[in-house]
Amino acid sequence: MINRFQIAYRNLLRKKARTLLTLVGIMLSSWVLVSLLGFNRGYEHALNRDIDNMGYQLMVMAKGCPYEAATMMLQGGTGLRYIEQSMVDDIVSRPEVDKVTPILMQAFFDPDKGDGCGIAGYFGVEAATFPAMKPFFRFRQGGWFRDETAAEAVMGFEAAELEQREVGDMILVPEKNVQLKVVGILERTGTQDDGTIFVPLKTLQKISATDKITTIGIKVKKDADSAKLETALYKLPDVQVVSFTQVKQTIMKLVATARVMVLSIAIIALLIAMVGVVNTILMSVLERLQEIGILKTMGAMPRDIFILVWTETLILCSSGGIAGIGMAFVFARLSDILVRRILPYAPGGELVAIDMKLAFLTLAVIVVVGLLSGIYPAWKAGRVRPLESIRSEG
Amino acid sequence: MRNKICFFASLLLILVMAAPALAAVGCDLNDPDRDVARFFPESSGYKTTYVSIDKRGDETMLRRMEKRLGDRFHGIYETIDVPYTIYEIQSGKRKIGYIHGVNQKGQFGGIQVFVALDLSGRIKSFYIQKMTSQWAKKLRDPKFGRQFAGLSLKDFEAYDPATGKGSGRMAEIRNPAPEAEEDFRAALRALKKNLILMDEFVYAAEKGKP
Numbered sequence: 001m002i003n004r005f006q007i008a009y010r011n012l013l014r015k016k017a018r019t020l021l022t023l024v025g026i027m028l029s030s031w032v033l034v035s036l037l038g039f040n041r042g043y044e045h046a047l048n049r050d051i052d053n054m055g056y057q058l059m060v061m062a063k064g065c066p067y068e069a070a071t072m073m074l075q076g077g078t079g080l081r082y083i084e085q086s087m088v089d090d091i092v093s094r095p096e097v098d099k100v101t102p103i104l105m106q107a108f109f110d111p112d113k114g115d116g117c118g119i120a121g122y123f124g125v126e127a128a129t130f131p132a133m134k135p136f137f138r139f140r141q142g143g144w145f146r147d148e149t150a151a152e153a154v155m156g157f158e159a160a161e162l163e164q165r166e167v168g169d170m171i172l173v174p175e176k177n178v179q180l181k182v183v184g185i186l187e188r189t190g191t192q193d194d195g196t197i198f199v200p201l202k203t204l205q206k207i208s209a210t211d212k213i214t215t216i217g218i219k220v221k222k223d224a225d226s227a228k229l230e231t232a233l234y235k236l237p238d239v240q241v242v243s244f245t246q247v248k249q250t251i252m253k254l255v256a257t258a259r260v261m262v263l264s265i266a267i268i269a270l271l272i273a274m275v276g277v278v279n280t281i282l283m284s285v286l287e288r289l290q291e292i293g294i295l296k297t298m299g300a301m302p303r304d305i306f307i308l309v310w311t312e313t314l315i316l317c318s319s320g321g322i323a324g325i326g327m328a329f330v331f332a333r334l335s336d337i338l339v340r341r342i343l344p345y346a347p348g349g350e351l352v353a354i355d356m357k358l359a360f361l362t363l364a365v366i367v368v369v370g371l372l373s374g375i376y377p378a379w380k381a382g383r384v385r386p387l388e389s390i391r392s393e394g
Numbered sequence: 395m396r397n398k399i400c401f402f403a404s405l406l407l408i409l410v411m412a413a414p415a416l417a418a419v420g421c422d423l424n425d426p427d428r429d430v431a432r433f434f435p436e437s438s439g440y441k442t443t444y445v446s447i448d449k450r451g452d453e454t455m456l457r458r459m460e461k462r463l464g465d466r467f468h469g470i471y472e473t474i475d476v477p478y479t480i481y482e483i484q485s486g487k488r489k490i491g492y493i494h495g496v497n498q499k500g501q502f503g504g505i506q507v508f509v510a511l512d513l514s515g516r517i518k519s520f521y522i523q524k525m526t527s528q529w530a531k532k533l534r535d536p537k538f539g540r541q542f543a544g545l546s547l548k549d550f551e552a553y554d555p556a557t558g559k560g561s562g563r564m565a566e567i568r569n570p571a572p573e574a575e576e577d578f579r580a581a582l583r584a585l586k587k588n589l590i591l592m593d594e595f596v597y598a599a600e601k602g603k604p
Contacts, residue, residue, distance in 0.1 A: 112530035161419040163526065164471045164499035172502035172526050179502070 008311035011284065022280040023320045026366065029273030030324025034354055034362040035335050036266040038328065040259050042353030047255060050347040055133045056101070056217035057226060059242040060091065060233055082212035083239060091216060094232065096224035101129040103215040104201055106208050110174035120174050122197050124204030124213075133217050134193070142167035142184035149202045154184035158194040171197070178207050270365070273320075274373040281313055281377035292381055293389030302382035309378035310371065317370025321363045328354055420444070420477040421495040421506050424523060433493055433510035433519050434483045440493075441482040445595050448474045455594065462590050465555045465583065471497065471504075478591060483510075491518065494592050498584030501576040502526045507584035509542075515589070515597050516546045522581060529571035533581060538570045547589040555583035 012019045062081035085102055092100045104124035113120070127145045131137065140160075145152045155165055165171060165182045172179055180199060188194055205211055218233075220226040226243070233241045285292070292305055328335075335352045423429040430440045447456050456474050460466055467473075481493040495508035503526030510519040520539040522530075532538065545563060553560035558579040560567070569578040 110526065112525050112527070112534055118524075158419075161471060163503040164497060164505075165503070166470065169499075170502055172528070174526065177528055 004308055004311050005315070008308060008315055011288070011308075012312055012315060015284065015287075018280055018283070019316070022276050022316055023323070025276040026273045026317055026320025026370070027324040027327065029269045030321045030362060030366050031327045031331075032269040032324075033266045033365070034325050034328040034358060035332075035352055036262050036269075037358055037362060038332065038352045038354035039335070039339060040262050041358070042349075042351045043347070044255055044259070045353060046347035046349040046351055047251065049349060055136075056099075056219050057244045058218040058220060058230065058233070060087070060216040060218065060236070060239050061214055061242070063238050063240045082210065082214055083216070085211065085213050087236065087239075088213075088216055090236070091218060091233070094229060096220055096226065096229040097218055098221040098224075099129065099132055099219040101126060101133050101217045102201060102213045103130070103217060104204050104208070104210070104212070105214045106204055108173055108175040112174075120197070121195075122173065122199050122204055124201040124208075125198050126201050130198075130217075133219060136189065137193070138187040140185045140187045142182070144184060145200045146183070148200045149206075150183075150200055151178070151180050151203060152183045152200065153180040154186065154198040155182055156186050156194040156196045156198075157188040159197050160185040162195075173207055176207050270369060273366075274369055277313060277316060277370055277373045278377060280316070281309060281374055282380070284312065285309060285377045285381040288381075289384055289389040292384045293386040296384065296386040297390070305384070306378045306382035309381045310374050313370055313374030313378070314367065317367050317374075318363070321366035321370075324366075325359045325362055329359070419471065419497065420479055421497045421508075422479050423481065423493065423495065423508065426481065429508075429521075430481060430483060430493065433521075434485075434491055436485050437483045437490060438486055439484045441484065443480045443482065444477050445480060446475050446477050450595060459587075459590050459594060462551075463555060463583075463587055471499065478595070480592070480595065489513065492592065492596060494588055495523065496584050496588045496591065498580050498587070500525060500527065500580045501574065505577065505580055505584060507581055507588060509585060509588050509592075511589075511592060514546070515593065516544060517542045517589075519543065520585065525577065525581075527571075527574050527577050529574040529577070532571040533574060533577060535570060541567050542585065547586075547593050550586040550589055553582060553586055555579065555586060558582070 060083070062083050088100055088102045091097060102125075106122045106124065107119045108122070110118045110120045127148060131144055140157065142154075144154060153171055155163070155171075160166075160182070163171060165185065167182055167185060169182045170179050171182060180203075186193065199207075201213070218229075220229060230241055230243055233239065295305065296302075332352050332354050336350065339351050426440065426442070430437055447459070453474065456467060476497075478494065478496070482489060483491045483493065491513060492511045493508060494511070495506055498505045498507055503524075505525045506523040508521045508523055509517055510521075512518055520542040522534045522539075525533060527533070549563045550560075552562045553564040558575075560582075567582070569575060571578065
């Protein structure tokens with residue numbers, strides 16, 4: 001006994017070229033749709049990850065204290081103001097806070113750095129808490145300090161390049177004449193960290209004869225209200241808060257705008273494919289009017305004809321959809337490379353992220369939209385009057 | 395307004411973060427206008443050119459220079475692509491000399507050794523621009539630099555950077571800071587390397603001209 005699917009399948013095979021072209025159209029649309037949705041998701045994830053990797057989103061420091069190494073250098077290492085290290089415990093206990101790290105910035109006068117003398121900047125950081133704030137740090141050589149009081153240093157890429165240091169070499173803290181052993185050299189990050197020399201916090205406190213710090217770096221929990229935290233931190237005595245949260249929010253707004261554009265393109269691609277489906281099925285119905293009329297005289301109800309034509313739409317859309325999604329999976333990496341060529345400053349990681357969930361979602365969209373497109377041709381086929389259609393010229 | 399500045403600065407930061415890694419570090423005068431006038435008071439201007447071993451030659455050139463130096467170009471900072479800045483000094487339309495600097499690994503940090511040369515390759519002045527050492531003051535003293543005035547690459551051929559021993563006029567060079575023997579030898583090695591680079595990049599090329 002031949003079933004409805006087999007009839008629909010054979011009907012589609014009657015005009016192989018037309019069916020194939022429609023299938024290719026649906027396949028290309030599905031490919032574009034799933035790739036754009038994958039890109040939309042992958043890009044957002046990658047950007048989010050890159051922004052999170054920028055390190056802490058908030059910095060707390062004494063009022064009027066320069067918070068960038070460059071500013072500190074311009075000021076000749078002066079203007080540093082200190083906060084009590086106990087403030088770290090105060091901040092870490094807040095519910096919005098994920099991680100905190102205390103930092104001591106120090107600048108030492110180096111009389112033999114050029115004719116105009118120079119300033120050597122040092123960052124005292126905790127090996128236990130600071131690396132988690134900078135997950136994008138990669139070591140070119142060595143690693144972090146052995147312990148929090150070691151006479152050791154980790155150098156940024158450019159600092160090491162300028163001082164021609166390698167792991168195992170010594171550096172000298174000017175003014176204080178304290179020797180430190182280089183235990184790690186970082187890869188280039190493109191940030192001010194490249195020119196920084198990191199020293200264990202306690203070691204730098206000892207060298208500088210202070211038990212205070214200059215800065216507290218704060219990483220906020222993913223879904224926490226950072227604005228609320230910022231307001232709370234401003235209530236702490238004599239501190240200023242520097243926030244990167246707004247930057248993140250603005251970037252995410254830009255991404256949301258781009259997402260609307262991407263989805264618009266995807267919808268247009270889908271609509272073009274569906275117009276092709278309507279055209280193919282409608283042509284197929286119009287060419288088979290006599291045959292449909294005969295089926296009706298044999299007892300087929302309008303519902304049966306409707307379902308038969310709809311089944312053809314279903315076969316076309318699901319086959320084209322599956323083929324397109326398969327293509328998207330196969331060429332995902334190629335799409336990634338092409339996107340990177342077009343967007344050289346794209347964030348790191350996978351840009352076109354397609355998984356089974358997205359594949360099924362896309363297939364469902366294609367099939368549902370396809371079936372909606374097939375309603376008119378199927379309805380038209382169901383309404384065919386048997387006698388009129390048999391009398392008409394084939 | 396501040397937020398906008400902050401935003402664009404951060405975007406710039408992201409763009410910079412994504413930029414490809416640059417080549418090895420070069421050695422430039424901190425204040426070329428002032429320094430050129432100091433080394434060549436009669437100068438009226440200068441022209442800056444950037445050269446590197448990989449642009450002027452190949453691995454063979456690097457090996458030849460190492461052989462002339464008597465030491466390997468070691469470390470991760472003496473690579474074939476290190477850019478060297480040559481200042482060609484002019485008095486009117488006439489070329490009167492060169493200034494060239496190299497980076498050298500010292501005991502506690504990088505040393506930047508500059509040399510001012512006349513057109514025959516003879517040293518006019520020697521200058522350590524940067525050095526991190528307790529005894530840097532002694533090695534950066536002009537009195538130390540004056541010992542090299544009049545010397546040329548020919549004199550340095552008698553100096554072995556690996557052993558720190560030399561003969562002829564090189565044997566007469568005195569270390570003003572015996573405590574900083576490592577940095578003293580580093581400065582001499584840098585000076586010999588500097589002269590070899592200048593010979594390969596400039597003087598040999600000029601001799602070859604018709």
